[in-house]
Amino acid sequence: MKEMQTQPNAVSRREFLKKAGFASVAVMAVSTVSSMFSTGGRSPLSWPGAQEAAAAGRDVREVLRANFGDRTIQPSHVMLKTPIIAENGAVVPVAIDSDLPMEAGNYVKKIYIFVDQNADPFIASTDLTPASGRAAYALRIKMRKTSLVRAIVETNKGVLYGDTKTVKVTIGGCGG
Amino acid sequence: MSVKERNRPAVAATVFGTLAVLSMSLVPQVAQAADAARGRKVMTTKSLGNCAACHKFPNVESPGDIGPDLIESMESFGPEDRAAVRQWIWDAREFMPHTIMPPFGANKILTPQQVDDVVEYLYSLKR
């Protein structure tokens, strides 16, 4: 997160994205990506974790269906950065970045953040414009418990890309 | 009390299960046979034994690493050492004066019944 924010020029960003595994995901997309993402360009409901989704509150599957219908989500071009363990579920930093173009007529129009296990899985969405220059957004969010976090981006043409990460929310050791 | 609740519908039992365990420390104790399942509940409940804060034992998410793995610990105890195992939980200072282990019995964090239940669970780890 640090390097992509302090050196936001094109070259270092491309390197960053490469480092973050965009290049390799693209190469492997056809062959092995289905083992990493059960989506592989299928409906959002087959994303990892969707089956065991929220016991209480709104079901993430319904939320995803309400937002995206049965459109497919490509597990590429988006990088979601989260801590592996959140020291405190009340403040979990998440950062979404993407190498998708941001030009007039061809840009990311919206970034969504969902947390499966929150009572309401919808956390935030951000509308972007070509003037944003970069399809990226960072936010600090609340997580009720350990859960899958989903970042989904939507282009102006209605194409969806996404990335997921599991964040383990601290189980307090002390206290009653 | 918990016997009564067993006869209630399953939903009610789930709801009141935690309360039942909690209230053990409040109501006068009627001697019961030690129960491993109740012991495990004591060990995983934060407001009771909270053993998982420090000890690893089966099927606990992210246990602490302050104390030893309880399966390994139990290897040192045979069937005849039940009283010693109980004493470790009741007041481990008997064995290690400078231990971090809270004196669960001596300081009334748990009831005698709850300590017995925990011992029962610990011995179930040996099987």
Added chain:
Amino acid sequence: MTVAMAAVLAVVVGSLISCAETRASEKKVSLTPGPEVEELEQSMSYEEYQKRYKEVFGTATEEMAEDGNPAELALDDGLDLVNAVAGSKGLSCASCHGKDGVKLKGIAATYPKYDPAIKGIATVALQINRCREGNMGAEPFKYESYDQLVITMYVKSLSNGVPIHVSIDGPARPFYDKGKVYYFKRQGQFNFSCAVCHVKYAGYMARTNLISNNKHHGDHWPAYRLKWGKTGSMQRRFRGCLKNMRAERPAFQSEIFRDLELYLTSIANGEPVQVPGLRM
């Protein structure tokens, strides 16, 4: 880790063979110089602890502190309070300490310190209230109130970067000793002490909480704590820990808490003041 477990197991077995022997070998030893306290070996060096912290949590909290610590936004309110006239004498902090309190630069790095007027230890928070009551004729701030925290935070931030150098000698010594004894004192239903966790078991995990090393406990308060979602003082943190220990909780700025604050701050001697901090 395995070594530690083996060691504990060894004691388990050993103690069964001879309880009396184990007890004799663990007698209380006095640390010199100072009062008699339980001798505890430090679990790991601060560097090892830092390494473990990074392995467990990564750098997310650090990055958050760099990106924006919410407590920093309140510093301006503290500054305003320093310049604001209050009380019957028509004075502000700035009347004596210069505009924006400039003359207080570096001072907080020497606090808590012995104050002959109270024959005890003065913390920055206590000193601000004493000044208000005695010199300004103003109401003291309620401890942990917004105004009290932001003015303390601002005054301490004037010493940011200055190495902490609290005195633990001369008249401060007996109070330092009291704080230290309290730090090592077993208390509460759980029979814990501050030290048993933060010295002997620092760097170990209590579920997914990493028990912190005490080297930096004294250098960043008041701090924004993620768990609270707001700013609080070191003494609020003391009370939180004591509650978890199911022990008695002394009042804010009580004598024993000021002595304890001196003891903990002295451990951070040489480390730069960094107020407000951001902690989990």
Added chain:
Amino acid sequence: MPKGVGKIRIRLPKHIAKGEVIPVKALITHPMETGLRKNKKTGKIIPAFYINDVRVYYGGELVTHADWSIAVSANPFMTCYVKADKAAPLKVVWKDIKGSVYEKTVQIQPE
């Protein structure tokens, strides 16, 4: 407005080249009460009070618009991006569910 609510900090890079895409880091103090928490002393529900709408304007043009739920942390921090192709004011506006509006403007001055 409660004490300490609505204090804002916006951070831009120190040096900005013309046409560079820059991060805009914005922090605002706000309790972001969910309406699900209880006051521990009184047992009463603390009413919901959170920011649900954030807009970023650059030279008067809306470049980013965010919808927030109760699950955005207290004292919200966000980073968004803007292509700094002109010297113009950048304004961030937060609105909460009680209708309070908080805003701050900084100048983007490419070198």
